[in-house]
Amino acid sequence: MNKEKFIHSIDNIDIPVEKLVARERMAMFEAKKKIRKGTKSSILIACGICLTLIGSGFVVPQMNHVLAKMPIIGELFSYFKDSVGENLAASQLVQEINQRAVSNGVGVTVNGVYYDGGRISVTFKVDHFRPKSKEFWYDVKIADGSDKWERGAQYDGRVTSEGFVGQILIDYPNKNLPQHLTLPLTFTSMNDIKGKWRFDIPIQQLDNKKVSIRQLVQSNDKAQKVNFETMTIGKGSAVIDYTAIHSLIGKSDLARIEKVTDDKGKEIDVLSSGIEFGRKKVDNWMESEERSIIAKIPDNTKFLMIFPYVREYEHDATHSLSEPAFKMHSTRNDVTLTVEQMEQSKNELTIQYTLDHVDTNLSLGEIKNFGENLNLIDSSQIGKDRPSIGHIVKGSTVKVLDKDKLQFQATFKLGGEYGIDDFSLENYSLEAPFSILLPEKTLPPIKVNLK
Amino acid sequence: MDIAQLVQKAKRGNDEAFEQLISSVRHKLYRTAYSYVRNEQDALDIYQETIYKAYTSLKKLKKPESFQSWIIKILVFKSIDFIRKESRHFSTGDEELFVELISKESTDYIDQSMDLSEAFKFLDPKYKTIILLRYYHDLSIKEIANMMNYPEGTVKSYLSRAQKQLRPILKEGYFYE
Numbered sequence: 001m002n003k004e005k006f007i008h009s010i011d012n013i014d015i016p017v018e019k020l021v022a023r024e025r026m027a028m029f030e031a032k033k034k035i036r037k038g039t040k041s042s043i044l045i046a047c048g049i050c051l052t053l054i055g056s057g058f059v060v061p062q063m064n065h066v067l068a069k070m071p072i073i074g075e076l077f078s079y080f081k082d083s084v085g086e087n088l089a090a091s092q093l094v095q096e097i098n099q100r101a102v103s104n105g106v107g108v109t110v111n112g113v114y115y116d117g118g119r120i121s122v123t124f125k126v127d128h129f130r131p132k133s134k135e136f137w138y139d140v141k142i143a144d145g146s147d148k149w150e151r152g153a154q155y156d157g158r159v160t161s162e163g164f165v166g167q168i169l170i171d172y173p174n175k176n177l178p179q180h181l182t183l184p185l186t187f188t189s190m191n192d193i194k195g196k197w198r199f200d201i202p203i204q205q206l207d208n209k210k211v212s213i214r215q216l217v218q219s220n221d222k223a224q225k226v227n228f229e230t231m232t233i234g235k236g237s238a239v240i241d242y243t244a245i246h247s248l249i250g251k252s253d254l255a256r257i258e259k260v261t262d263d264k265g266k267e268i269d270v271l272s273s274g275i276e277f278g279r280k281k282v283d284n285w286m287e288s289e290e291r292s293i294i295a296k297i298p299d300n301t302k303f304l305m306i307f308p309y310v311r312e313y314e315h316d317a318t319h320s321l322s323e324p325a326f327k328m329h330s331t332r333n334d335v336t337l338t339v340e341q342m343e344q345s346k347n348e349l350t351i352q353y354t355l356d357h358v359d360t361n362l363s364l365g366e367i368k369n370f371g372e373n374l375n376l377i378d379s380s381q382i383g384k385d386r387p388s389i390g391h392i393v394k395g396s397t398v399k400v401l402d403k404d405k406l407q408f409q410a411t412f413k414l415g416g417e418y419g420i421d422d423f424s425l426e427n428y429s430l431e432a433p434f435s436i437l438l439p440e441k442t443l444p445p446i447k448v449n450l451k
Numbered sequence: 452m453d454i455a456q457l458v459q460k461a462k463r464g465n466d467e468a469f470e471q472l473i474s475s476v477r478h479k480l481y482r483t484a485y486s487y488v489r490n491e492q493d494a495l496d497i498y499q500e501t502i503y504k505a506y507t508s509l510k511k512l513k514k515p516e517s518f519q520s521w522i523i524k525i526l527v528f529k530s531i532d533f534i535r536k537e538s539r540h541f542s543t544g545d546e547e548l549f550v551e552l553i554s555k556e557s558t559d560y561i562d563q564s565m566d567l568s569e570a571f572k573f574l575d576p577k578y579k580t581i582i583l584l585r586y587y588h589d590l591s592i593k594e595i596a597n598m599m600n601y602p603e604g605t606v607k608s609y610l611s612r613a614q615k616q617l618r619p620i621l622k623e624g625y626f627y628e
Binding site for chain 1: 453454466469470473477478481482483485491495499500501502503506507583586589591592593596600602603604607
């Protein structure tokens with residue numbers, strides 16, 4: 001038994017095509033309705049229907065009722081599986097606020113905020129809202145709506161027994177963490193109801209402790225370095241700030257934190273790894289200022305161990321198929337691919353190849369996977385971001401010929417829906433994704449004393 | 452027409468282009484959803500939500516050529532979310548039964564005819580995801596790591612744990628990795 005049988009077992013699942021097409025139409029219809037309503041309701045917004053009530057003094061009786069039914073803050077975090085929020089709520093460190101805005105008859109109340117280390121959470125509840133769908137979703141603009149805020153945000157919305165609740169989690173997008181800020185939030189839709197619910201939320205960072213790390217670790221070949229700078233230890237989470245330094249050949253490499261353990265060897269969850277603040281070239285290096293956020297460090301922890309790693313990248317290599325046998329090289333290590341022979345039939349091209357100098361830590365499966373990701377590409381399309389359909393065959397079926405010598409046979413389907421229109425060995429090249437054979441580089445762990 | 456061009460057209464509001472894009476992934480998306488929930492109705496619901504989400508957020512797709520992995524990711528997250536919400540497809544009871552099944556020395560205990568889809572049903576959703584992405588969608592370990600934001604080591608260990616979990620039920624080495 002093998003992978004083919006697994007695929008076969010899934011491919012045996014019957015496809016209810018008509019039902020699927022009907023569902024597609026329904027989904028598109030609902031989606032279009034949502035988008036269309038957006039453009040129409042802007043006139044209503046301009047009429048000044050929006051109303052923001054701040055503080056309970058403005059709360060009408062109806063709203064008091066709404067607030068009374070609101071789940072308590074701690075429960076909200078358990079809906080969202082936010083352990084940081086749950087911990088903070090248990091210590092009464094979540095700032096409770098009641099800012100309500102109404103638009104198109106729907107009320108949105110921001111009821112809780114926390115800003116711990118580098119993470120901000122805003123929770124809210126929606127009232128007078130009767131969507132047709134059993135789902136709840138919304139659109140919101142954070143601050144100026146720029147990419148950096150979008151990238152670092154996670155949105156959740158739940159339908160609970162007590163109504164519609166949502167959470168926006170934001171990794172603060174700048175390196176410097178201010179102690180307090182006013183965060184503008186503008187909701188622009190609640191399911192298919194468009195509107196404008198605008199809030200300016202005053203946020204205070206919870207007390208934290210800064211720990212200077214000042215440790216630089218590097219890979220054995222010194223091509224990658226991570227300079228750990230500081231930790232900001234909040235009440236329910238902690239921030240690790242560092243600069244990843246890559247040699248220019250690895251300017252797109254990614255430095256990440258694999259795990260963090262406490263003094264008892266217990267893992268602390270990494271909540272966000274590799275929040276990047278921008279890359280810049282410094283002499284012959286590419287420097288990237290980054291941050292990772294981890295969950296709460298247990299009280300009385302004496303030290304932490306941080307385990308960094310680097311994922312390397314290189315451009316896919318190509319070689320013309322016009323030669324009957326040839327060799328291709330990785331630009332990042334010594335791996336070579338030697339094409340020994342090729343056989344072309346009407347609908348297939350079979351290539352026999354051997355790999356040399358492959359990292360011994362890679363499994364046969366991973367090495368085989370490299371072959372499954374070989375492409376045949378029209379030589380005139382090399383370098384294009386998106387080669388046209390009919391000018392590329394993506395992937396092959398790989399047979400292991402000799403697992404000790406790492407000799408394989410890759411078979412490419414030239415015909416069919418994803419085939420090549422007019423294949424010839426003269427005009428086509430083999431494209432090899434050597435990145436797959438670059439093992440992750442583990443950097444030495446660092447020890448951070450907290451006491 | 453090439454996928455990226457279709458995405459560009461769909462982004463500009465061309466529904467025909469969007470339909471073409473969906474038809475190119477229809478079967479794979481449905482079968483993936485079905486693998487999680489094992490019933491047509493729920494798989495159709497997940498499928499519909501995925502298409503809705505894809506239509507409303509297509510503008511945010513930065514790399515048009517990665518449309519397929521982008522929409523698979525939406526579906527996978529919708530499926531996991533569905534299981535989490537419903538939590539009826541992988542109840543603690545199932546898990547206990549599973550542990551019992553794999554801990555039995557005697558393979559006679561296990562029905563000879565238990566097929567892969569049965570065995571697969573018992574897998575933890577996170578392992579299920581990795582197995583589907585790796586073997587059904589043919590993504591590389593690196594691609595899965597990027598998609599799910601896991602370190603590659605985690606993907607590898609999930610793969611190997613999933614394979615170990617499937618093996619006793621299937622009696623034969625199912626995957627050759």
